[in-house]
Amino acid sequence: MGSPHAVGIVGLGVISGQYLDTLVGSSAVRITAVADLDRSRAASVAERIDGCRVLTTDELVADDDVATVLNLTIPAAHAEVALAAIAHGKHVYGEKPLAATFDDARRMTDAAAAAGVRLGSAPDTVLGTGVQTARAAIDRGLIGTPVSAAATWISGGHESWHPHPDFYYRTGGGPLLDMGPYYITSLVQLLGPVVAVSGAASRSRSEREIGSGPRAGERVAVEVDTHLAGILHHASGAISTVTMSFDGDASTAHPIEVQGVDGALVVPDPNTFAGDVLLHPRGGDWRRLGPSAGYVDAGRGVGLIDLVAGHGRADGAMALHALEIMTLLQRSAESGVREPLTTTRDRPSLVPLTAAGAWRTA
Numbered sequence: 037m038g039s040p041h042a043v044g045i046v047g048l049g050v051i052s053g054q055y056l057d058t059l060v061g062s063s064a065v066r067i068t069a070v071a072d073l074d075r076s077r078a079a080s081v082a083e084r085i086d087g088c089r090v091l092t093t094d095e096l097v098a099d100d101d102v103a104t105v106l107n108l109t110i111p112a113a114h115a116e117v118a119l120a121a122i123a124h125g126k127h128v129y130g131e132k133p134l135a136a137t138f139d140d141a142r143r144m145t146d147a148a149a150a151a152g153v154r155l156g157s158a159p160d161t162v163l164g165t166g167v168q169t170a171r172a173a174i175d176r177g178l179i180g181t182p183v184s185a186a187a188t189w190i191s192g193g194h195e196s197w198h199p200h201p202d203f204y205y206r207t208g209g210g211p212l213l214d215m216g217p218y219y220i221t222s223l224v225q226l227l228g229p230v231v232a233v234s235g236a237a238s239r240s241r242s243e244r245e246i247g248s249g250p251r252a253g254e255r256v257a258v259e260v261d262t263h264l265a266g267i268l269h270h271a272s273g274a275i276s277t278v279t280m281s282f283d284g285d286a287s288t289a290h291p292i293e294v295q296g297v298d299g300a301l302v303v304p305d306p307n308t309f310a311g312d313v314l315l316h317p318r319g320g321d322w323r324r325l326g327p328s329a330g331y332v333d334a335g336r337g338v339g340l341i342d343l344v345a346g347h348g349r350a351d352g353a354m355a356l357h358a359l360e361i362m363t364l365l366q367r368s369a370e371s372g373v374r375e376p377l378t379t380t381r382d383r384p385s386l387v388p389l390t391a392a393g394a395w396r397t398a
């Protein structure tokens with residue numbers, strides 16, 4: 037085991053707590069600095085972590101004791117923060133989507149390649165035992181050749197619980213760019229890269245009302261489509277259908293179902309790391325598959341540990357491919373035309389079943 041990798045975090049909002057839960061207890065990394073537009077937010081985190089300093093974002097991305105910048109800002113700031121870090125020779129791992137637009141994301145992957153630094157991105161939930169066990173089942177031929185998949189995520193919108201939900205209704209948000217990364221990345225993990233997409237989209241309202249927190253009752257303008265249906269053509273010949281919506285209420289649909297010539301598979305919620313994988317072999321009954329692959333008891337940040345360890349299963353190429361799929365679904369919804377992809381990403385290597393004690397000390 038080498039010395040812990042130095043990580044600086046930019047953005048200490050709602051999701052940062054889950055990352056801190058994973059990373060502060062890991063001997064693979066140490067948090068050396070934090071930064072937020074609201075300095076007091078950064079200070080209250082730093083005081084709980086030994087040796088952690090409060091810096092400005094500009095200071096943090098240039099700091100000698102930061103090797104990787106963990107970018108937990110809102111989508112509109114992902115590219116700016118990442119490009120500044122890359123310009124200082126830092127590795128970057130960030131929240132999803134990779135950037136608010138495909139062009140910005142492309143600038144990030146190009147800059148990282150030119151600088152020779154690693155770029156990674158959420159979702160890393162797909163490296164947990166849920167999606168990885170489902171993938172292992174497909175790889176072992178338990179459903180035969182995969183033919184199709186259906187992915188569904190439907191809610192009434194995050195403004196009911198998030199204290200600052202503005203970004204969910206701006207470029208880089210909407211149900212597709214917000215929740216799509218979990219489902220689209222899973223579909224690429226399960227069925228391989230996508231070569232073309234077709235989409236249809238709608239928007240039910242021009243404003244949303246914040247439901248909780250200090251701004252409860254305030255209205256937020258809706259600048260993006262809030263219901264999206266799409267078709268993904270995989271290079272393998274398999275076809276996936278996706279529904280991502282802030283315009284529903286509740287759903288009993290499985291998060292992801294995969295149909296093959298010899299059976300069917302239910303994949304658990306890809307916004308979580310674990311969950312039941314169900315197999316229906318042709319002519320048999322539904323049965324639960326025990327975990328056979330993936331990081332056990334993982335939490336947000338395991339993708340950063342995987343990147344630092346040199347695997348890079350949640351890398352910039354995967355996130356760029358997922359973002360292009362989503363961007364072109366939206367473009368197809370506007371044009372009515374099937375859109376071919378320009379990017380691809382082979383399936384990363386399967387994560388072997390790895391106990392928490394092992395990946396936390398990688």
Ligand SMILES: NC(=O)C1=CN([C@@H]2O[C@H](COP(=O)(O)OP(=O)(O)OC[C@H]3O[C@@H](n4cnc5c(N)ncnc54)[C@H](OP(=O)(O)O)[C@@H]3O)[C@@H](O)[C@H]2O)C=CC1
Pocket residue numbers: 046047048049050051052071072073074077093108109110111113117131132133198200214
């Ligand atoms: N909330 C959730 O449950 C989840 C969120 N995510 C993703 O995580 C990311 C962050 O979401 P969330 O934590 O909810 O958002 P929040 O708005 O709660 O937090 C974002 C934080 O980043 C700060 N920030 C914004 N721009 C900069 C900048 N340029 N430099 C430094 N700090 C900056 C914000 O400061 P200020 O508020 O002062 O502007 C805020 O403190 C998003 O990409 C989201 O998609 C992923 C999984 C779950």
Ligand SMILES: O=C1CO[C@H](CO)[C@@H](O)[C@@H]1O
Pocket residue numbers: 194214215307
């Ligand atoms: O990425 C995300 C995962 O789940 C959350 C809701 O449960 C979202 O708010 C979020 O942006």
